[in-house]
Amino acid sequence: MPLLKFFSFIRRGSLLLAALLVLLIVASACLGPQPTPEMLAPTVTPPPSDPEIEVFTWWTAAGEVEALDALVGVFQSRYPGIDFIDAAIAGSAGENARAALAARLQDYRPPDSWQAHAGQEIAPYADAGLLEPINFLFEQYGWLAVLPPQLISLISQEGNIYSMPVGIHRANVLWYNPDLLAQNGIALPTTQAEFLAALETLKVAGMEAPLALAEPWTDTHLFETLLLAALGPKAYAGLWTGVTDWNSPDVMAAIEQFTAVLGYVNADANDLTWQQAAQRLSDGQAAFYVMGDWADGYYRSRGLTLSEDYDWTPVPGTSGVFQFLADSFVLPVGAAHRQAAIAWLTVAGSKVGQDAFNTLKGSIPARRDADRQRYGAYQQAAMSDWNTNALVGSLSHGVVATDAWRSEIEEALQQFRATGDAAVLQATLAAACRTSGPCP
Numbered sequence: 001m002p003l004l005k006f007f008s009f010i011r012r013g014s015l016l017l018a019a020l021l022v023l024l025i026v027a028s029a030c031l032g033p034q035p036t037p038e039m040l041a042p043t044v045t046p047p048p049s050d051p052e053i054e055v056f057t058w059w060t061a062a063g064e065v066e067a068l069d070a071l072v073g074v075f076q077s078r079y080p081g082i083d084f085i086d087a088a089i090a091g092s093a094g095e096n097a098r099a100a101l102a103a104r105l106q107d108y109r110p111p112d113s114w115q116a117h118a119g120q121e122i123a124p125y126a127d128a129g130l131l132e133p134i135n136f137l138f139e140q141y142g143w144l145a146v147l148p149p150q151l152i153s154l155i156s157q158e159g160n161i162y163s164m165p166v167g168i169h170r171a172n173v174l175w176y177n178p179d180l181l182a183q184n185g186i187a188l189p190t191t192q193a194e195f196l197a198a199l200e201t202l203k204v205a206g207m208e209a210p211l212a213l214a215e216p217w218t219d220t221h222l223f224e225t226l227l228l229a230a231l232g233p234k235a236y237a238g239l240w241t242g243v244t245d246w247n248s249p250d251v252m253a254a255i256e257q258f259t260a261v262l263g264y265v266n267a268d269a270n271d272l273t274w275q276q277a278a279q280r281l282s283d284g285q286a287a288f289y290v291m292g293d294w295a296d297g298y299y300r301s302r303g304l305t306l307s308e309d310y311d312w313t314p315v316p317g318t319s320g321v322f323q324f325l326a327d328s329f330v331l332p333v334g335a336a337h338r339q340a341a342i343a344w345l346t347v348a349g350s351k352v353g354q355d356a357f358n359t360l361k362g363s364i365p366a367r368r369d370a371d372r373q374r375y376g377a378y379q380q381a382a383m384s385d386w387n388t389n390a391l392v393g394s395l396s397h398g399v400v401a402t403d404a405w406r407s408e409i410e411e412a413l414q415q416f417r418a419t420g421d422a423a424v425l426q427a428t429l430a431a432a433c434r435t436s437g438p439c440p
């Protein structure tokens with residue numbers, strides 16, 4: 001009974017996930033900029049007669065909202081008769097939205113489309129028969145030819161394609177405040193040892209919390225970059241396939257580095273959203289922040305300028321590696337407005353839609369035929385790195401682990417923050433690979 005299995009997975013996934021079921025926050029719908037006629041996406045034939053479409057995302061932060069609005073703007077200019085119902089639910093990098101989604105699915109009331117990360121996060125939904133394959137759209141619009149093959153395999157099972165990726169984000173980014181580094185004579189750290197030394201210099205200079213941190217999922221995000229730094233891309237990838245031993249000394253090295261850097265973070269981290277932590281950096285309260293490149297979208301939406309107000313470098317020890325994730329949209333089985341959902345996927349998959357969205361989001365388009373010069377300097381660098389770097393998937397954002405496995409790791413990291421027991425953390429991580437991952 002795959003559906004029951006799916007919901008037991010949701011239940012097992014996280015206590016937090018269950019608790020957050022009650023925290024449904026529906027953001028207001030916004031109209032986006034109107035694209036010119038030549039920017040229109042390909043037409044769905046026949047045009048949908050659905051009066052509305054309800055789309056679930058967790059894009060409610062500055063930068064995210066503008067990007068979603070721009071995508072909705074393309075959709076509405078193409079399909080002016082369809083009301084866009086923005087069912088975005090804020091917080092926890094999608095954990096809250098996925099909890100609310102689980103409740104809707106349990107009631108057999110799926111939204112017409114929802115944001116899902118390409119990779120393992122989608123698999124349980126597909127296994128439970130909750131998603132329609134959308135190969136027909138890939139064939140109709142030639143998407144197989146314009147999307148990177150790595151992404152196609154992450155959204156496919158046994159030849160069925162289950163979502164349309166709209167953009168690609170990078171997780172292993174160290175944002176920094178260039179003025180603070182210059183004032184304190186700090187060179188850009190390229191190793192984790194240099195990173196610790198830089199944090200210590202800032203602390204000695206009187207900065208209380210030089211590394212910004214936010215709510216618990218950002219601990220997991222930070223930790224996955226430290227795993228990558230300690231293990232390198234090959235062994236990091238092996239953690240998720242059962243090849244790399246979670247009990248190895250390299251994993252312990254990542255835990256030790258995690259312990260060390262946590263000595264430099266703000267005490268109110270758990271009360272902050274990722275964007276509030278980003279703001280600490282641009283306000284000069286913190287000098288560094290490990291966060292995905294939606295932070296670039298945030299800073300730009302705040303009118304800040306790359307290399308003057310904020311800047312970036314790969315997380316020390318991860319240069320030459322692009323730790324990625326991809327946001328995508330699905331076609332649920334039983335969508336009340338299926339034709340409108342198909343139209344939405346068509347817009348999300350179009351060059352016009354992707355350029356409108358990603359230019360504001362901080363991500364790079366999933367399509368390879370982007371209008372490069374329309375993108376910011378950070379994004380142009382990310383486009384080059386995506387093409388030349390080693391690629392590994394993100395843990396916190398659904399690529400390498402299911403939501404159940406990710407939740408177990410997140411809970412282990414939170415317990416570790418309370419106890420500081422590194423040996424227990426490593427043993428718990430190894431156990432999580434056995435219960436929720438591929439480890440024997």
Ligand code: GAL
Nearest residue numbers: 058059064093094294327397
């Ligand atoms: C990620 C998502 C990004 C961004 C981020 C913070 O999981 O893929 O698009 O929204 O959460 O909300």
